[in-house]
Amino acid sequence: MSTVLLSRSEVKSLMTMKEVVEIAEKTFKGFGEGTTINPTKVGLDLGETAEYPPYEGFMNAMPAYVGWLDTAGIKWAGGFLGERKKLGLPYITSLILLIDPRVGNFKAVMDGEWITSMRTGAQTAVSLKYLHKGPSIRLGLYGAGGQGHTQTEAVAAVFDIEEVRVFDINRESALKYAEDMKDIVKGKVTVVDDPRDAAWGDAIVCVTQSKEKFLKNEWIARRTNVFPMGSYQEVDDDFILSADRVIVDHVGQCLHRGALKGLVEAGKFQESDIDATIGEVVAGKKPGRLSEDDRVLCIPIGTGAMDIAVATVILERAREKGLGGHFDFV
Template sequence: MFQTRLLSKSQVQSLITMSEVLDAVEKTFKGMGDGTVINPTKVNLDLGETASYPPYGGFMNAMPAYIGWLDTAGIKWAGGFFERKKHGLGYITSLILLIDPKMGNFKAVMDGAHITNLRTGAQSAIALKYLHPDKNIRIGLYGAGMQGHTQTMAISQIFNIEKLCVYDISPDAARKYAEDMKNVVQGEIVIAKDPKEPADADAIICVTQSKDKFLKNEWIKPGTIVFPMGSYQECDDDFILSADKIIVDHVGQCLHRGALKELCEEGKISERNIFATIGEIVAGKKEIKRNKNERILCIPIGTGAMDIAVATIVFQKAESKGIGGTYEFE
């Protein structure tokens, strides 16, 4: 009989580090670029996130993938629910299921929230590695929650963050972030009072749940790289339409969710406007020659491939250390 390993959130947290996630994300981006990673467009179940029915203010995504460099496959079932915050829980809820790609038996079932947070941070850090060749960097951060933390943790492992300016609609969240990250960021952390302040940076990271186009085109200086990571459109139409280059992690997903969704539906943005995928750049399929005055829009909206790659490393370590329970589903 086949044994399926079961891993809780705390067990997953004990089995993976950000440096391992960064390595896995970079290798998986390369696989997406060279065709050895298969990642279908995610399927979305709207449970009231934007739909009028049902009225639950949440969503779930089904995100399958095959990872060639690990010869593994699986699916992440993940979403966000505002109701969870009322009960002191994290917005994200997630499970990851791994299978043997040859036999189809389930190798593992594990919590996916921690992996989601880590790989989301790692995605923008790896993209920046190829888009911003200087080791020194100034970061503007919108959103001081968990993903704001993991963005900072990931970027700090690749770059010397000379200055980080953070803005959050909750001043308490911004202050907590600054305290939490004071030993992670090499340079100074500034808590912005005006939402315009973080835009004066080499890279702007947006990890909010805002449905407003709060990041204005006139704030964004030449040479800036903008990462709108939220589920909605965080930057205004003028910036998207005037960006010198648009780079995404997954064309199909990025045109139908997040920053490009509305403009795509209006026929103002299409696949023709996308310069490259991050995978094509990491795999060397497309070369990006940065003009110091170019403004780049980079959207790593998130793919199941990253989750499955990281989860497989967690599973391998759990197997070798005998961590987690097992169950015979077959």
């Protein structure tokens, strides 16, 4: 049986952000209902934090089974600075492999960088659909790079964005973001020079590579949804420990990477402090908010299930359109 091979350009041509959001929502529901199976990712530190080897990067192996599509696969993906950044390549590098879960044949191999970026934005958008009421939203954004773009595109697929206030340590990046998003954001995009000024709105999204806890508890107002999406802890300890609700996409992963890792290792945060998973909220098994005044910490750190679900629908469309190469590995 031939394996379909799909390039990044072919992958991008087959799906819109709105469709990615819809797929992410169905997959989150599967998490809540127990039909999405997603082991904790396995990480390989290639110098992201380790002293050796010194390549300023990491890779994750992310397998999953998605019941509503009866599909399985694995994403092998990571992020690199260092030599990759000098070459002008995207931070994320990724391939997705799909199998037929009944017999184990490899159905497809495709680029995963675009899917990773799109589904990461979609995870935030789906979460906000269940945490924020109303058709419009105000957004504070830290990080104006590729993820800042896709986060905004995804939120705009669900809400009318009244305003985005964006901060980036590179002002030129923020200005480019403002220009790029002028047709995506129905309201206005405001570039701010003081990081405190981006801690504003109905939702604050952090998509940075910062190792600083730059988002301060005292900046965050009542009723705000906070999404620290970076690999490190972008919000300070006080906010995490005082948030009214803590909601995550995957308990095992969120306890050992990203915003919660440091507090877990210090013994100040544990699994029982998590109020719900996004899947439980989407499936109607647990509430997102208990009160409109709640400050909610939501951490969709990213799961292979989202990638496998999006990739499977892309494969179906590629077959319909006759796109992609083929290779007989066996």
